[in-house]
Amino acid sequence: MNHATALSPPRRLRADAARNQQRIIAAARELFADHGLEITLDDVAERAGVGVGTVYRRFANKKELITEVFEQSISEFAEAADAAYSHADPWFGLVEFFEYACRHMAMNRGFSEVMLELEDDMERFVVVRDRIKPTVMAIVERARQAGVLAPGIEPSDFFALIHMVDGIAEFARPVNPDVWQRYMAIVLNGVRAEGTPPQQLLVPPLNDTEVEQAKGACAGRKR
Numbered sequence: 001m002n003h004a005t006a007l008s009p010p011r012r013l014r015a016d017a018a019r020n021q022q023r024i025i026a027a028a029r030e031l032f033a034d035h036g037l038e039i040t041l042d043d044v045a046e047r048a049g050v051g052v053g054t055v056y057r058r059f060a061n062k063k064e065l066i067t068e069v070f071e072q073s074i075s076e077f078a079e080a081a082d083a084a085y086s087h088a089d090p091w092f093g094l095v096e097f098f099e100y101a102c103r104h105m106a107m108n109r110g111f112s113e114v115m116l117e118l119e120d121d122m123e124r125f126v127v128v129r130d131r132i133k134p135t136v137m138a139i140v141e142r143a144r145q146a147g148v149l150a151p152g153i154e155p156s157d158f159f160a161l162i163h164m165v166d167g168i169a170e171f172a173r174p175v176n177p178d179v180w181q182r183y184m185a186i187v188l189n190g191v192r193a194e195g196t197p198p199q200q201l202l203v204p205p206l207n208d209t210e211v212e213q214a215k216g217a218c219a220g221r222k223r
Helices: 003-038 041-048 052-058 062-085 090-107 109-118 122-145 155-172 180-191 208-222
Strands: none
Touching: 003 041, 003 052, 003 062, 003 109, 041 052, 041 062, 062 090, 062 109, 062 122, 090 109, 090 122, 090 155, 090 180, 109 155, 122 155, 155 180, 155 208
């Protein structure tokens, strides 16, 4: 028997399975970001271009897939925090991470929903908090020691500020998905010390029509 020939098919299958898993996860990330957690595994299979059975072989249920996608997002958050802490300039390092966090939350509806759900799962919520919080606090503390933050600003303020910007993004997403950038800049200008470079307001505010449309969309989601 030719053992090399006999063993080659399983290797190809393993490679195919690995590629399928990555396609499934990538599809799930896109769908969660765009539509939140209400999507189905059938939706994921269609977006990934695989059969539903393939999805179920990799993930027994949607919760397992959500967990996998969420863990990848947290790893990326941790990497972004490490990079920001290593930035040569304490202020621009803080701005870099704050923008990353706001952009990720604003453009990823599913991530925001998972974070809210995690508050009911304290063990997992603590794991997430403990993985990222120390580095974020170090980023802010380094900026404070460099004198680029306004007096009284604490590291814990930034977790609330990120959620504030995410709140604007959620409200405006149906009519103006980019306006959160304006309020992110306003927030950063509010916490910087005198002499620290200001953020430019490059995105205009919502106009009256957009505000009314956003209010209508918000009311529709609550029905």
